[in-house]
Amino acid sequence: MVRKIILGYLVFSIFSLKAICQEDSVYLYNGQILIGEVQRVNLGELTIDDLDMKMTSVKLYKIKILKIFHSFKIETIDRKLLYGRMQTLDKQGWVDIFPDTGRAVFSIPITNLFYMVSLEKNFFKRLTGNLSAGLSFTKSSNIGQVNLSASVMFATKSWAYQLSFSELGSIDSGRYTRDNESAQFFTSYDLSATWFLAGYLQYQRNLELSISRRYSEMFGGGNKLFIRKDWQLLGISGVSFSQEKSTEGIYSGLLVEVPFMLRFNYYHPRHPDLQISTSQTAYFSLSEAGRVRVDGSTNFSWQIIRYFYLTLTPYTNFDSKPPSLSASKFDYGIVFGITYKF
Numbered sequence: 001m002v003r004k005i006i007l008g009y010l011v012f013s014i015f016s017l018k019a020i021c022q023e024d025s026v027y028l029y030n031g032q033i034l035i036g037e038v039q040r041v042n043l044g045e046l047t048i049d050d051l052d053m054k055m056t057s058v059k060l061y062k063i064k065i066l067k068i069f070h071s072f073k074i075e076t077i078d079r080k081l082l083y084g085r086m087q088t089l090d091k092q093g094w095v096d097i098f099p100d101t102g103r104a105v106f107s108i109p110i111t112n113l114f115y116m117v118s119l120e121k122n123f124f125k126r127l128t129g130n131l132s133a134g135l136s137f138t139k140s141s142n143i144g145q146v147n148l149s150a151s152v153m154f155a156t157k158s159w160a161y162q163l164s165f166s167e168l169g170s171i172d173s174g175r176y177t178r179d180n181e182s183a184q185f186f187t188s189y190d191l192s193a194t195w196f197l198a199g200y201l202q203y204q205r206n207l208e209l210s211i212s213r214r215y216s217e218m219f220g221g222g223n224k225l226f227i228r229k230d231w232q233l234l235g236i237s238g239v240s241f242s243q244e245k246s247t248e249g250i251y252s253g254l255l256v257e258v259p260f261m262l263r264f265n266y267y268h269p270r271h272p273d274l275q276i277s278t279s280q281t282a283y284f285s286l287s288e289a290g291r292v293r294v295d296g297s298t299n300f301s302w303q304i305i306r307y308f309y310l311t312l313t314p315y316t317n318f319d320s321k322p323p324s325l326s327a328s329k330f331d332y333g334i335v336f337g338i339t340y341k342f
Contacts, residue, residue: 022069023035023036023037023051023069024036024037024038024048024067024068024069024070025065025066025067026038026046026048026058026063026065026066026067027063027064027065027066027088028058028062028063028064029062029063029064030062034048034050034053034056034058035050035051036048036049036050036051037049037070038068038072038116038118039055039118040116040117040118040128041060041113041114041115041116042115042116042128043230043265043267043275044059044060044061044111044229044230044267045057045058045059045060045267046058046059046060046063046066046113046116055342057306059270060110060111060113061110061111061270063093063110064088064092064093065088065092066086066087066088066095066110067086067087067088068085068086068087069085069087070085070118070119070120071083071084071085071100071118071119071120072084072085072086072116072117072118072119073116073117073118073119073155073157074086074097074113074115074116075113075114075115075116075193075227076108076112076113076114077112077113077114077227077228077229078108078112078227079193079194079224079227080106080193081190081192081193082097082099082106083099083100083101083119083157084097084098084099084100084101085097085098086098088110091107093109093110093111094107094108094109094110095107095108095109095110095113111229112229114227114229114232117155119156119157123154126154126155126156127152127153127154127342128152128153128341128342129150129151129152129153129341129342130150130151130339130340130341130342131149131150131339131340131342132147132148132149132150132311132337132338132339132340133146133147133148133149133337133338134146134147134311134335134336134337134338135147135335135336135337136168136333136334136335136336136337145168145169145170145179146168146169146170146171147166147167147168147169147335147337148166148167148169149164149165149166149167149335149337150164150165150166151163151164151165152164158189158190159187159188159189159190160187160188160190161185161186161187162184162185162186162187163184163185163186164182164183164184164186165182165183165184166180166181166182166183167180167181167182168180168181168333168335177207178205179206179207179208180205180206180207180208180331180333181203181204181205182202182203182204182205183202183203184200184201184202184203185200185201185202186198186199186200187199187200188222191221193224194223194224195221195222195223195224196221196222196223196224197220197221198218198220198221198222198236198238199217199218199219199220199238200216200217200218201215201216201217202214202215202216202217202218203215203216204216206317206331207247208317208327208328208331209317209319209322209323209327209328209329209331210246210247210248210322210323210324210326210327211244211245211246211247211322211323212245212246212247212249213244213245214242214243214244214245215242215243216240216241216242217240217241217242218238218239218240218241218259219238219239219240220236220237220238220239220259221236221237221238222234222235222236222237222261223235230266230267230268231264231265231266231267232264232265233262233263233264234261234262234263234264235260235261235262236259236260236261236262236263237258237259237260237261238258238259239256239257239258239259240256240257240258240259240283241254241255241256241257242254242255242257243255244323246323246324246327247323247324247327248323248324250323250324252323254287255285255287255288256285256286256287257283257284257285257286257287257293258283258284258286259281259282259283259284260281260282260284261279261280261281262278262279262280262281263277263278263279264276264277264278264279265277272302272303273302273303274300274301274302275299275300275301275309276298276299276300276301277298277299278296278297278298278299279295279296279297280294280295280296281294281295281296282294283295288321290320290321291319291320291321292318292319292320293317293318293319293320294316294317294318295316295317296315296316296317297313297314297315297316298313298314298315299311299312299313300312300313301339304338307340307341307342308338308339308340308341309338309339309340309341310337310338310339311335311336311337311338311339312334312335312336313334313335313337314332314333314334314335315332315333315334315335316330316331316332317330317331317332318330318331
């Protein structure tokens, strides 16, 4: 009987030890060890679901040894695209990548990891995003407004998806007015480490430019123009189709435009924790001679505590030929808010 108990304990211990050994491990230079499941790497930070501290983010430059046992999509700052697992073998601060294709092991400094997303089948583990609320000032109302916004991202081996929404609203005489709204579903497909196909579906509302609603679709492609340790610049272009309804009830019919978009992301990994992102798009109309539109938004965020950030977001909108002759051609605003990132 005693022999069976001892044998059962040994078997349980072996399987428990094996399960623990298969957990991802992150060793920091300060001696701390995080054990759990690595979720992602993005803009200089690694996120791990730690067994004790739950979801935790750590700066890449603080990592001494990294061991990951499940497969990831891996992008590096020197524009390499790999799929596989990784671990530190001989050199601290470096990681050896073992491609799923069985090709030769590829070694890079841990700080050269630019973007990583898990290839596990669990849907929710691939989600990232943010929720934000705050106050804003806009040219259209000349008063303070309430702002709500959200963004959710999901990625697979070749596809990336982003769903975003924002609204600026004001209350006047007990009546709530939706002054400025935007919703977009953006998707991209990797052709190589630098080139990708891109497209989006978009809804817009801007009372200052006399736009009651605008629906748009864009199809095209883009290039990762620059990728560095702490920033990246993307260029996107193609052809877009839209339909507008003015605040006076006038329908535009089908409008065809050529958009040129620049997306920039910057991350300052050391104190203070600062992130800057901007998207600037110019639309040149093929349906209305001389019409040019420009949409731009820039986001500055400072980490307050763990997942919460103080954000400042100035934006601009320009239309050389708005639907209404009496409408303004230019709108701007500044949004102050608190953002929760997950």
